[in-house]
Structures are given as structure tokens and as C-alpha cells.
Amino acid sequence: MIIEEIRAVLAAKASALVRRSANDMAALMHPDFVHVTAGGRTLTKADYIDVFINSDRVVYHSQEVRELEVHLFDAVAVATMAVDDRCSIDGREITETFRALSVYTWKDGRWLWVAGQTALPRLP
Amino acid sequence: MIIEEIRAAVAAKSSALVRRSAEDMAALIHPDFLYVTAGGKTLTRADYIDVAVNGRVIYHAQQARELEVRLFGTTAVASMLIDDHYAIEGREVSETFYGLSVFSWTDGRWLWAAGQTMLPKQP
Numbered sequence: 001m002i003i004e005e006i007r008a009v010l011a012a013k014a015s016a017l018v019r020r021s022a023n024d025m026a027a028l029m030h031p032d033f034v035h036v037t038a039g040g041r042t043l044t045k046a047d048y049i050d051v052f053i054n055s056d057r058v059v060y061h062s063q064e065v066r067e068l069e070v071h072l073f074d075a076v077a078v079a080t081m082a083v084d085d086r087c088s089i090d091g092r093e094i095t096e097t098f099r100a101l102s103v104y105t106w107k108d109g110r111w112l113w114v115a116g117q118t119a120l121p122r123l124p
Numbered sequence: 125m126i127i128e129e130i131r132a133a134v135a136a137k138s139s140a141l142v143r144r145s146a147e148d149m150a151a152l153i154h155p156d157f158l159y160v161t162a163g164g165k166t167l168t169r170a171d172y173i174d175v176a177v178n179g180r181v182i183y184h185a186q187q188a189r190e191l192e193v194r195l196f197g198t199t200a201v202a203s204m205l206i207d208d209h210y211a212i213e214g215r216e217v218s219e220t221f222y223g224l225s226v227f228s229w230t231d232g233r234w235l236w237a238a239g240q241t242m243l244p245k246q247p
Contacts (some may be wrong), residue, residue, distance in 0.1 A: 076198075078226050100130050
């Protein structure tokens, strides 16, 4: 089922984050990737890998996905989820649950992460 | 260009919001639509129309800017800033949201397939 395929991609992404593997992360992402962070910053694929893997500022301890829902539109899958992150930023320990929308495209026999947005729920 | 086609779809959505036209809004949204609100709630197409058109939110204006669009086959992914001016239960709100939207090319037009809106976390 599509949802299990996307769950496997998310698990691979979380693993790459925790292992700080830029190569594994790059292999999961489309070259035209775009991501909007919870702080409102728009990142390309290279930016994302720099910020979340190569930089010493952000160190992931774990990332777990819950409440995953996936809809398929032709060769594109759109997923919504809750993301439980445990990481440190500049030495400060963070435990936070984000809401995320992620988009995947089927390319060369696998799902590639093409876009995403992560948010902390907040109303005006 | 794709960006102008998506800009037109976004403008039509804003117009339907302000005019409170459930019929026009439904015609712009894919039946399998899913949407995550700034409050973290996941909505279907019917939910979205109930909340944003038929419900307690009254839109005065909505403008998208800094639109960026990437095409993946028959799907377009758009990031944008959205300047909203609306009233909710009599309280006026003017706020800029970050939006990520997905559009699917269906039957010769772009349908809004998914989206998430958020307020950036406070520093």
C-alpha cells in the first residue's frame, strides 16, 4: 500500500537525520526540492542538508511520525502527519511535535521527497 | 507559464472565499483534498468549505505573494505568503501566513489538491 511505502521513506529520512548521513538524505530528495521550516524559512535541497545534517547547530536524537495520512494524485503522493522531534539546537534540548505536509513523486522506481512544510500549530 | 496558471487558481480561490461561494470553491478543489490549518487541524474538502466559506470565518481579502511553483508531471507544488484579512466571531484579524499548496492537473484545469498554512513560530 502507498501509505506503507511513504512510511518507509519517512523512516529512512529520520534515520539519515539521526545518523547525520548527507549522502543517504540526498538520495531520498528530488533535485527541485523545496521546504518551508517552522520558522518560515524556504530551503532548497542543499540548504536542507546543510542546516539539518552538516551544520553543528542542529543534532537530531530521534524523529517519529504519527497520524500519517496519504493521498495519491497521479504519480504524486501527498502526506500529512504529526512529527515528534527530539533534537538539540545550539546545545539546547528540544522536544516538540510539529504538523507537516510532505509531497513525494514516483521517479525511477521509488518515491522521492519533493516538498514539505513543517509547522508548530499556532493561531492568530 | 505554469506560475501564472497557479496564480490564477489561487486568485479564484481567494475570490470564492471573499464572495462566500461554496459552489465556486468546490469547483476549484479536488475531491481528495486534504488541508492542514495553522492550528494543526486536518480538513477534507467538505470540512474546508464548511469552515472557510459557510462557517464563522468571514474573509474580507486574501492576497498571495512571493509565489514559487515547481512542476512534477501533472502536479504543481506552490509555496507562497498569504496576506489574510478576515473576521472570526467578530474579531478582526490581519495576518501573513506561509502556505504550501499542491495542485493537480485534472480534466484540463488545475485543482487544489492539498495545502498547509502556518504562522511561523515566534523567535
